[in-house]
Amino acid sequence: MEFNQTKAFIFNFATKRESLDSPNMEGFYSAQDDMWIDSGTMMPAIDLLDADCPELNTKTNVDVERDDDSSFALELMTKTKVNVESDDAFPQSCILNSLLTKTDVAQEKDDNSMNPYDL
Amino acid sequence: MILLVTNKRDITTDYIVKELRNRQLNYFRLNTESLANYDCSIGYDSVDDWRIGSVDGSQVQAAYFRRPLPPEYTRSKETSENDYIKSEWLAFLKSVYARLDDKWFNSPIAIALAEDKPKQLLIARKAGFKVPAGVITNLVDDIIHKTTNSQLIIKPVRQGLVEGEEERVIFTSRIPEITMDYKSAVSQVPSIFQQEVPKRYDVRVTVVGSRFFAVAILSQVADQTEVDWRKGGRIDLHHEAIDLPQNIIDSCIELMSKLNLRFGAIDLVCDLNGDYWFLEINPNGQWAWIENQTKLPIASAIVDELVSHGKKNEL
Numbered sequence: 099m100e101f102n103q104t105k106a107f108i109f110n111f112a113t114k115r116e117s118l119d120s121p122n123m124e125g126f127y128s129a130q131d132d133m134w135i136d137s138g139t140m141m142p143a144i145d146l147l148d149a150d151c152p153e154l155n156t157k158t159n160v161d162v163e164r165d166d167d168s169s170f171a172l173e174l175m176t177k178t179k180v181n182v183e184s185d186d187a188f189p190q191s192c193i194l195n196s197l198l199t200k201t202d203v204a205q206e207k208d209d210n211s212m213n214p215y216d217l
Numbered sequence: 218m219i220l221l222v223t224n225k226r227d228i229t230t231d232y233i234v235k236e237l238r239n240r241q242l243n244y245f246r247l248n249t250e251s252l253a254n255y256d257c258s259i260g261y262d263s264v265d266d267w268r269i270g271s272v273d274g275s276q277v278q279a280a281y282f283r284r285p286l287p288p289e290y291t292r293s294k295e296t297s298e299n300d301y302i303k304s305e306w307l308a309f310l311k312s313v314y315a316r317l318d319d320k321w322f323n324s325p326i327a328i329a330l331a332e333d334k335p336k337q338l339l340i341a342r343k344a345g346f347k348v349p350a351g352v353i354t355n356l357v358d359d360i361i362h363k364t365t366n367s368q369l370i371i372k373p374v375r376q377g378l379v380e381g382e383e384e385r386v387i388f389t390s391r392i393p394e395i396t397m398d399y400k401s402a403v404s405q406v407p408s409i410f411q412q413e414v415p416k417r418y419d420v421r422v423t424v425v426g427s428r429f430f431a432v433a434i435l436s437q438v439a440d441q442t443e444v445d446w447r448k449g450g451r452i453d454l455h456h457e458a459i460d461l462p463q464n465i466i467d468s469c470i471e472l473m474s475k476l477n478l479r480f481g482a483i484d485l486v487c488d489l490n491g492d493y494w495f496l497e498i499n500p501n502g503q504w505a506w507i508e509n510q511t512k513l514p515i516a517s518a519i520v521d522e523l524v525s526h527g528k529k530n531e532l
Contacts, residue, residue: 103398106405108371111390112379113448127225132234132246134226144231147509 218276219244219523220317224286225251229505232516233281240520245272249285252306259309264316278527280317281519282325284501285310320530322523323480323500331476331500334374334409338495344471345464346485346495351411357400360410366394370444372409388445414494419446420485422461423504424473425518426525429466432507433457433487456510465493472498479522 101110125137134143219237223230225248237244247269260266265274288306293299314325321327331337335353342348352363353374360366372389379385391413395403419434435455436446446454461469465485472495473481482502486494508515 099393101393101399101402103402105402107399107402108373108387108406108408109379109385110402111371111392112385112387115378115384115386123226123228127248133231134228142231142235143228144235144505 218272218278219520219527220272220277220280220320221246221283222249222280222285222314223283224248227284229503230281230283232505232508233283233519236516236520242520242524245270245277247272247285249310250287250289252288252310253290253302257309259312259316264318267313267316269313274313274316277317277320278530279322279523280320281322281523282314282328282501320526322519322526323478327477328500331478331481331498332375334497337472337476337498340475341468341472341495341498344475345468346472347492348495349411349414351409353407353409355404355407357395357397357403360395360403361397364410365412368413369395369410370413372411374407374409388448391444413444414486414488416443417487417489417491420459420461420487420493421507422469422483422485423502423507423513423515424469424478424481424483425515426479426522427470428518429461429469430504430507430513430515430518431459431461432511432513433459452506456507458511458513462493468495476500479526480519 099110101107123134123143125135125143127133128135131142135141136143136146139146219242221230221233221244223246230246234244234246252269255270257269258267263275265277267274288303288310290299290302290306293302318324338348350364351369352359354360354363360369369392370389371392373387377387379387392410416437419436421432421434423430423432433456434446435457436442438454439449439451441449442451442454469483472483473479476498478498478500480500482499482504484496484498486496488494504515507513
């Protein structure tokens with residue numbers, strides 16, 4: 099492996115984000131059902147994810163790129179595991195994000211959230 | 218009433234919705250990106266003096282924090298005005314979060330504080346877990362002198378996504394022996410450097426209140442997933458429910474207690490000798506795929522906890 103010594107060391111281990119890491123969930127949110135609905139079948143996405151379905155457990159990486167059911171499965175697992183399991187992947191969604199990452203000074207400049215919990 | 222604070226795309230919440238509906242329990246799903254569509258108010262006569270749409274603060278007995286998104290607003294032609302209005306809505310939302318206080322199943326404050334990986338490692342060790350030797354540093358000297366500098370892995374202190382035009386992901390990765398040649402590159406950002414633990418399999422322990430759902434993830438079947446099972450987005454890795462030794466359960470209980478969490482997704486490794494090692498805990502981690510693969514009743518357990526938590530708040 100060739101290492102780039104000018105960049106931060108950890109970037110040598112960054113891999114391009116594949117579609118597999120970022121599934122595109124086809125469908126829409128139904129306010130009536132309070133759930134995400136698959137636009138192809140008009141069924142709740144989670145009902146397409148029945149693990150009894152043998153297909154789901156035997157998919158290969160290549161297969162999942164073409165398959166909506168698997169996009170839902172990935173939404174439950176891979177992409178989210180990487181970038182959303184940490185709640186502040188949505189930088190302003192978490193009540194304490196600014197407490198932990200912004201100083202008062204920085205906040206005045208770049209964060210209009212003005213979190214009342216800032217230390 | 219149980220309040221679900223989430224976003225429209227979070228299909229993990231859909232599992233909770235399904236369970237609540239099956240039990241005919243009263244709930245309200247608040248997709249926070251849509252907050253600006255509701256009629257809202259906060260008063261200051263009491264902590265429950267707030268309203269979002271048809272939901273009154275006094276009706277809410279328990280709340281589940283599940284990846285809410287910042288409120289959206291696009292009605293103005295001026296970007297600056299949209300940004301201003303969004304930030305005001307966000308401030309309003311945070312005030313509601315604060316009003317929910319003890320009603321949270323896992324409070325956002327506890328979640329945020331528990332995201333601190335160095336703290337996790339410290340507490341995990343005190344809780345009796347085996348923790349891989351390592352150091353969190355931007356100093357080459359530390360890696361050379363405070364580790365074996367052999368068979369090490371690197372992982373981010375916070376998150377693995379490098380955003381930009383071409384998004385990249387940093388998974389846990391093996392690194393070569395470190396020399397002074399790496400000094401400049403290493404110095405640019407602190408990272409976690411740890412001894413790699415040769416695995417029999419990965420373990421994900423989903424803790425819901427006092428219930429433990431442990432699964433082995435058979436990650437050693439492919440080179441790609443040997444070091445980090447998330448790599449490659451494979452959904453075909455076999456998952457198997459397992460029983461944990463009592464001492465590991467005890468350590469999980471202590472870890473959860475010290476982090477003030479009622480829910481947590483703990484990543485462990487079972488090594489070649491059958492010993493368990495702590496990697497990290499995700500205080501708001503994913504769980505629905507495990508239920509999907511193994512049929513472990515995690516959504517049901519979360520709803521049990523929300524109901525139980527709500528009853529305590531009624532007293």
